[in-house]
Amino acid sequence: MSRAFVKEGDGTLDPLPDLPQSPHPNYVTPRGLAALQTRLRNLQTSLIALKSRPERLDKLPEAACERDIRYFESRLRSAILIDPATLPLSEVAFGLAITVADDHGQQTTYQITGEDEADARLHRIAPQSPLARALIGAQVGDEVIWRKPSGPVSLEIVQISHSNQ
Incomplete structure (x- = not known):
């Protein structure tokens, strides 16, 4: 096989596409807001654990976690709290x-x-x-x-x- 068609990578993975966001206003109850914050914290903790793995050849779990963090950060930024x-x-x-x-x-x-x-x-x-x-x-x-x-x-x-x- 010709080397001209082989992509030589540096081990990084392109970011995964963002998860789709709802076109509707993001109304949340206090319980819903707390749940979003908890999910974001859990994902951030998971990402730290993924990045501290001794063997990190498979970067897909990290990319998926980063994508999910972006999603929940966006959901929190757009949250409209109604008590x-x-x-x-x-x-x-x-x-x-x-x-x-x-x-x-x-x-x-x-x-x-x-x-x-x-x-x-x-x-x-x-x-x-x-x-x-x-x-x-x-x-x-x-x-x-x-x-x-x-x-x-x-x-x-x-x-x-x-x-x-």
């Missing part, structure tokens, strides 16, 4: 807990949180989700339509409260 404890309970808003009842009387409580904090298993939903868009601005007693892929679901707002999580 739900200061919000009135007159209508559904970011950070509040909303208890809804479906047509069968089954009640579920959701909390509208930041994108990084959203977790369907914990009923934490992002403000851009179809359910959150249906709920925001509604008041107790209102009926909203949640447009799910399986078809629309009617929900009645039963309670609006401050989340105790």
Whole structure:
């Protein structure tokens, strides 16, 4: 093989492309802000450990960690803190807990949180989700339509409260 086509490297790795950032405002609850800060600190600690390895031939883990650090630094810079404890309970808003009842009387409580904090298993939903868009601005007693892929679901707002999580 001709040496003209072999890239001789110096052992460095080009930075990995940045992770995509959401085009939406980065609203965060105090819990969500603390979680972002913790994730960034953990990544910074991991990077130190990766760079102190005696054998560092594989630089990909370091590059991935540096990419993730850039992502979380950006998320923290763009964070818009909203403390739900200061919000009135007159209508559904970011950070509040909303208890809804479906047509069968089954009640579920959701909390509208930041994108990084959203977790369907914990009923934490992002403000851009179809359910959150249906709920925001509604008041107790209102009926909203949640447009799910399986078809629309009617929900009645039963309670609006401050989340105790």
